[in-house]
Amino acid sequence: MGPGPVNADPRVLRALSTPLVGQYDPWMTATMTETMGLYRQVFATENEWTMLVDGTSRAGIEAALVSLLEPGDDVVVPVFGRFGHLLSEIAERCGARVHQVEAPWGQAVPASAVREAVARVRPAVLAVVHGDTSTTIAQPLEELGAIAHEHGALLYVDATASLGGNPFETDAWELDVVTAGLQKCLAGPPGSAPITISPRATEVIDARRSVEAGIREPGEETSSRRIASNYLDLAQIIDYWGPRRLNHHTEATSMLYAARECARVILQEGRDAVIARHRAAGDAMAAGLAALGLALYGDQAHRMANVVAVEIPAGVPADGVRTALLADFGIEIGTSFGPLHGKVWRIGTMGVNARKDAVLTTLAALEQVLRRAGHTAPSGAGVDAALAVYAERPAEVATVGGHA
The missing domain is CATH 3.90.1150.10 (Aspartate Aminotransferase, domain 1)
Structure with missing residues (x-):
């Protein structure tokens, strides 16, 4: 009964024991496709690229930020607890210039303060934690998408601790990238990070594909900066989950089963x-x-x-x-x-x-x-x-x- 991880649903634990199959077995790839559809409903989105990042929720956070940010980019981070500081640290490791907008612990950051910072900094990304379990405070998101887009920024949201148990509307709130974890309201074990990516964010990720990764042909336009991580490169993960099924890594099969069941359980109840x-x-x-x-x-x-x-x-x-x-x-x-x-x-x-x-x-x-x-x-x-x-x-x- 703490802030997570919490007890997993018995149905999810049972799903973990499902026998393994080959990575390109038709049942395996069909399960991946089914899981994408289930999480579109959980996230309340039509985003095509709604899938899983293999790893705990922090792997999802890092995949989002390392794929969106280039060295020298500006990032605005509302901070109202420990996990806002975590987003700041990860963004700094990406080489970004971080601009924090702080509220006292125990309070949310006013939208007006976020608006002022975004208008002043004009960042590439506005990165925010939805529910910071260190303080148990939820940051209102409804206005932040419009604020970010008005000034040409993408909005990234860490919904690790909130998705599934709090109102959450990816498309209606104009969120560009959202990541989560199974071990909180989704009633699963840590080890898989659901993610959804808007078309606007996909364009940014797609523009950073590298010739070295074998995704773009030599001579095609690429970013001047490569994504710093191979494993957490969302461009390659998209192609792994997409119709081409380009080999990237070995999918964490049992965690896929667990993540699918987490979504099924939520949608079955409603x-x-x-x-x-x-x-x-x-x-x-x-x-x-x-x-x-x-x-x-x-x-x-x-x-x-x-x-x-x-x-x-x-x-x-x-x-x-x-x-x-x-x-x-x-x-x-x-x-x-x-x-x-x-x-x-x-x-x-x-x-x-x-x-x-x-x-x-x-x-x-x-x-x-x-x-x-x-x-x-x-x-x-x-x-x-x-x-x-x-x-x-x-x-x-x-x-x-x-x-x-």
């Missing part, structure tokens, strides 16, 4: 229903934690649906509570990074764990542990508050993985 289930679970958890006398951290108007942070009460041993929860109840929650380390706990309700019984069990266990640690918590208040939220939303208590 994308909107899954998002509503995450919101109900997150709101129930937040209400329960507040009822236990814990202060919710950050701007609650911009809290992610799938993870909530609470301030650790004075005098309560932060790591001691986490250790007792795990040892006595088999429940894991997280702390945080940097300035928040040891000051907040982060409790997730995502994927298969965004369900009523998981929320109630966690709150009941936390109440017991807090009481033993010296924190006065009203008996049963957390569970009662969560039940009250669920009572108001009976349609959002869905059956997930065999559990109500």
Whole structure:
């Protein structure tokens, strides 16, 4: 019940055991094509190039930035937590000049501040984290696509921690490249990074294809700079997933099976229903934690649906509570990074764990542990508050993985 990775859906674990086949077996290539179609629905996009990058979510992030950026490019990065700093570091490793737009941890970056920075810098890329789990804050995206395109920039979004559990509209919000991971709301294991690429971004990637890669013929126009990575070169990955099936690397077959099942599970329940289930679970958890006398951290108007942070009460041993929860109840929650380390706990309700019984069990266990640690918590208040939220939303208590 932490900020991820979380428990994988049993159906996804079962998919991992599917027998392997050859990389160009018709069933294998058909599965790749099917997976592309499934993730178009998950991302809410018509983008042709919607596929997987083999590796954890960070592989997807690096593939996007290394394929979009050339040395000397300017990048604007809104920073409101640890993972904005990560995007900045990766962009710097690409040789880009990074311009950060910061908000205090616990708040989102105002769109007006982003607009001012983009208008002033005129970057090649506006790179933003959607949901930063270090602070549990979600950055509103609805205005950012128009802001980026007005000034000739591409908009890249890291949706690792948000996709599947929060409202997300790739095409409607004019997002150019989005990457994610399986280990959060998608209820899978880490190791595969879904990605979707707009036609506008595809043009930029396509222009950087190199003669050396064997994709362009000698004499064709190419960029003056080669993409720094072979494995994470989206131009080559596109050709591997496309109709030509040009050999690039050995597809991570079992992770393909898992990623496909993650998407199938979401779409079987219904994308909107899954998002509503995450919101109900997150709101129930937040209400329960507040009822236990814990202060919710950050701007609650911009809290992610799938993870909530609470301030650790004075005098309560932060790591001691986490250790007792795990040892006595088999429940894991997280702390945080940097300035928040040891000051907040982060409790997730995502994927298969965004369900009523998981929320109630966690709150009941936390109440017991807090009481033993010296924190006065009203008996049963957390569970009662969560039940009250669920009572108001009976349609959002869905059956997930065999559990109500």
